[in-house]
Amino acid sequence: MSGVRQKAGTSARTAAGLADQGDTFRARPVIESDLAAITGLDKVNTGKAKPKYWRSLYERYRTPGRPRFFLVGESGGVFAGFIIGEVRAWEFGSPPCGWVFAIGVVPEQRVQNVGSRLFDELCRQFKQAGVDKIRTMLARQDNLVMSFFRSQGMMAGPFIELEKSLD
Amino acid sequence: MKLQKATRFGLYATLELAANAGEQLSAGDIAEKYAVSINHLAKVLRTLGRARVIESVRGAGGGYRFAGNARRMTLLNIIELFEDIGPPAPEIEDPGEETGVGRALQDVLVEIDEISRATLGSITIETFLNMARRLKRPGEAGGVRAAE
Numbered sequence: 011m012s013g014v015r016q017k018a019g020t021s022a023r024t025a026a027g028l029a030d031q032g033d034t035f036r037a038r039p040v041i042e043s044d045l046a047a048i049t050g051l052d053k054v055n056t057g058k059a060k061p062k063y064w065r066s067l068y069e070r071y072r073t074p075g076r077p078r079f080f081l082v083g084e085s086g087g088v089f090a091g092f093i094i095g096e097v098r099a100w101e102f103g104s105p106p107c108g109w110v111f112a113i114g115v116v117p118e119q120r121v122q123n124v125g126s127r128l129f130d131e132l133c134r135q136f137k138q139a140g141v142d143k144i145r146t147m148l149a150r151q152d153n154l155v156m157s158f159f160r161s162q163g164m165m166a167g168p169f170i171e172l173e174k175s176l177d
Numbered sequence: 178m179k180l181q182k183a184t185r186f187g188l189y190a191t192l193e194l195a196a197n198a199g200e201q202l203s204a205g206d207i208a209e210k211y212a213v214s215i216n217h218l219a220k221v222l223r224t225l226g227r228a229r230v231i232e233s234v235r236g237a238g239g240g241y242r243f244a245g246n247a248r249r250m251t252l253l254n255i256i257e258l259f260e261d262i263g264p265p266a267p268e269i270e271d272p273g274e275e276t277g278v279g280r281a282l283q284d285v286l287v288e289i290d291e292i293s294r295a296t297l298g299s300i301t302i303e304t305f306l307n308m309a310r311r312l313k314r315p316g317e318a319g320g321v322r323a324a325e
Binding site: 150157160163 | 307
């Protein structure tokens with residue numbers, strides 16, 4: 011993902027939004043026929059095709075109940091990207107907050123605010139779900155995505171991730 | 178983490194010029210705003226100019242202006258013009274580094290360095306100016322505004 015930063019002069023990113031900005035972008039819940047495009051985009055971004063993984067996510071996120079959001083962005087009716095998030099509570103001792111688990115933008119659609127709009131829409135849905143904090147985790151080396159999240163105003167939070175190899 | 182004086186001045190100058198993109202500011206303008214030595218700032222501006230972060234404009238009303246891409250250039254790009262903040266070169270060994278304690282200490286310091294670099298390398302000039310705009314004091318002079 012790259013170039014999803016907001017363009018100057020487009021500060022009125024209203025949440026409900028997406029359709030009221032005078033262009034053809036819209037965000038909507040994922041549907042089954044999006045899976046091929048999502049799997050393909052993920053392969054472009056990560057170099058590895060994971061169709062079973064994406065299908066299992068789709069199945070899990072379409073199940074009503076917990077506040078989970080799997081959104082697809084369309085520009086001119088064409089798949090432009092996706093974002094996935096979920097409200098989680100009390101894990102690691104954290105009060106309820108919205109987690110962003112994945113975001114991807116079609117390379118040809120970058121630098122057109124697709125990522126920003128998907129992010130805004132997810133924030134709106136998190137707020138509606140009653141949380142006031144959004145959080146994510148990403149690789150330190152993933153400069154592009156980290157720059158994107160920072161451009162959205164995100165900063166390091168109060169948690170730190172630790173790990174150990176199990177020899 | 179503490180930055181060297183030249184590094185801080187370099188960041189001040191870059192960010193001030195980027196905040197006023199399209200305009201020219203004199204070294205005196207920047208020195209006055211940040212209360213720094215104009216002589217020291219002049220050297221810093223030369224370094225930034227050689228790196229094409231800024232460019233000088235000659236003639237009446239001349240000065241300096243931002244010449245980079247605020248959406249791509251990061252704080253790390255500027256800092257590295259003035260100092261190294263990464264881990265020390267592997268061939269440079271400090272006394273005691275061969276011991277278990279020395280190696281463990283080195284691992285911790287490398288971890289800190291990597292986090293610092295990842296942080297500074299992910300904050301673009303534009304993102305930083307947006308942060309600064311949010312933190313600007315009421316009535317603060319000069320313009321830290323969104324880069325355009």
